[in-house]
Amino acid sequence: MADRPMIGITSYAQPARWGAWELPAALVPFHYVESVERAGGRALVVPPSVEAVDETLDVLDGVVFSGGIDIDPQTYGAERHEQTDPAQARRDAGELALLRRALERDVPTLAICRGFQLLTVARGGDLVQHLPESLGHEGHREVLGAFSEHPVEVKEGTKLAEILGPRHDSVQSSHHQGVGRVGEGLVETAWAEDGSLEGLEDPDKRFAVAVLWHPEMEEDKRLFEALVAEARHYRAERSAPRAAIP
Template identity: 85%
Template sequence: MSGRPLIGITSYAQPARWGSWELPAALVPLYYVESVERAGGRALVVPPSTDSVDETLDVLDGVVFSGGIDIDPGAYGAERHPTTDPAQIHRDTGELALLERALERDMPTLAICRGFQLVNVLRGGDLVQHLPESVGHEGHREVLGRFSEHAVEVKEGSRLSSIIGTRHDGVQSSHHQGVGRVGEGLVETAWADDGTVEGLEDPEKRFAVAVLWHPEMEEDKRLFSALVEEARAYRAERGTSVPAQQVSG
């Protein structure tokens, strides 16, 4: 198959304001879209929904699970911490359904921040709801609405290290939650200096890479390039295309 691989990007689902309007919206920061396109893919924003998940995945060659609001603690059997965001059950259920089927199809998947946490929850892991209580500092998110920077050490021999090396400086970080119990089948692949797990992957999948930082905010696009490369191979191997009558309007 020719053409650029089509990469779905999961979207936020919340009120947004433009001009004089403030309405519920399905949106994603443009940095995700630009990162996919700079890596050679074509981006498609995917709103959260449990309907027709397979129909959505049928037209995609890879998926990026984006950042955003905290996952409902009920999804991993925990009580809500006072600092945890109000639940968005529709986003949680929609993205968990999409992620589960994407991994079952062995579709190339890159999970970022909230997406990283979602992968762990799907596999039966849980989350630390407020990292400052565990690590004793707020270095992973010093100021709301602004990214913090720190380095990560990456596990030698992991898929992640084959892409970015065994150390990555200046990652863009904005989270107050992290991994507690690691989910089934997942391997830890990166750590901050304070021991916080920053990378997970499933070595049994062709490309199931999750990072707790925000690579879309970096000039370095190697993670997106690796995703698009795998998506291109996935597209060629399945050898299917969207019938013209489905896209002709």
């Protein structure tokens, strides 16, 4: 496919094993790459770093903030819950720097699971560190290493509703944390049947959409298709010649 916009995917930063080797690695589950490429984009894995953020965004037409390990509670002023993952300071700092600058530059952004949580933290919100304590069930992550399924209701008039319609019947879910205080400027867009928040977006940006589930695991690629379509427009605008100043 011609005119494939470049979509960055933020990477995990942790040990990985292949063959006889076990080494620190920057990697993403390949479903993210496949989803971007099926939607018409070209995927580029972006390791976490606070360096050269603008240079990174200069070559990207859109960004996917991927899932993964819990965000360090210190980033939103909370004490660590016993069920919260050990901190990954490099990933937290690098992704927060990239996300904040991407929003400032209005780069099309799709934030998934951890990315959803990162978006509200970047805007001054906070997180519920262990949802089963407040919900009374573990339906959003019944088994570690497997996805749970449930429907979500989507708010009319939002960009998410434009993409998915009023209901998405079988989202792929694997999280134990959620949003407490919603970050500044963000709109709530989707909820699970238990009332927990599953979607956020910034209506003032061209495309800043966040979901707590994992659309990369679904056959339905409408969220990725919408991101790639917006990234293509963004790329065209950036490459268009500017009118000379008289």
